[in-house]
């Protein structure tokens with residue numbers, strides 16, 4: 666699909682995507698943003714960057730007030746170009762460091778701090794509406810509470826899921842280069858335990874009212890991107906396109 670397939674609106678287009686870990690929301694949202702010429706916001710990266718900074722500052726994660734105070738003062742810069750997304754804390758590029766297992770294993774402790782969430786909510790709403798270089802066509806924002814809390818009035822709201830088995834296999838392949846039994850076991854904490862902790866503060870397992878659901882378990886990456894683009898086109902233009910064929914294959918509901 667070309668960028669012209671979704672007509673330019675008078676106001677920026679906001680596309681909200683939520684889903685559990687390994688559902689593909691980051692990679693799919695980023696590609697969708699790139700193809701549509703929109704900004705891309707990875708809100709999970711914001712919680713990861715906050716966690717990295719809290720650890721770096723030597724703050725006790727159990728001290729909720731100190732963690733929240735640190736995050737309120739966090740000098741965080743999110744690059745929203747989908748072809749070059751990046752995360753900086755006080756000017757320091759932390760894009761790779763925030764993906765390390767030492768951060769993935771503790772990020773939920775920071776992300777379930779309600780004062781941290783209140784601070785992130787403000788920043789995420791600002792980033793979604795800010796754009797880049799004054800040429801703001803819109804934004805694809807993804808995370809756990811974008812469809813429900815951060816941008817419940819988004820033009821398109823999508824819950825992207827996949828079976829636990831598919832999500833474990835995808836993450837194992839990404840982190841260990843293989844989806845063999847040992848790699849899947851090594852990945853379990855990052856997927857199953859983390860989702861369980863995160864779901865205490867956000868609903869990303871069941872589509873809220875008005876939120877479209879796409880199960881990508883049986884789809885490869887390209888098919889998932891096509892299904893999401895088809896769904897966006899259908900909602901924004903009200904038209905049916907040949908890409909709907911892909912959407913049907915992906916059980917969009």
Ligand SMILES: Nc1ncnc2c1ncn2[C@@H]1O[C@H](COP(=O)(O)OP(=O)(O)O)[C@@H](O)[C@H]1O
Pocket residue numbers: 684685686687688689690691692693835836839881884885886887889
């Ligand atoms: N439909 C898909 N089929 C197979 N692999 C996928 C699919 N969608 C994403 N992936 C891959 O799965 C891994 C996890 O995707 P990611 O976008 O990081 O998930 P999330 O942001 O939901 O945790 C990545 O390596 C990504 O390339």
Ligand SMILES: Nc1ccn([C@H]2C[C@H](O)[C@@H](COP(=O)(O)OP(=O)(O)O)O2)c(=O)n1
Pocket residue numbers: 685686687691708709710712713772773776777807808809810811859863867
């Ligand atoms: N809007 C969001 C986005 C992420 N989070 C939490 C949930 C996760 O544990 C961390 C990191 O999110 P991220 O999307 O990078 O996680 P994945 O590794 O893709 O599963 O932040 C959240 O609570 N709310």
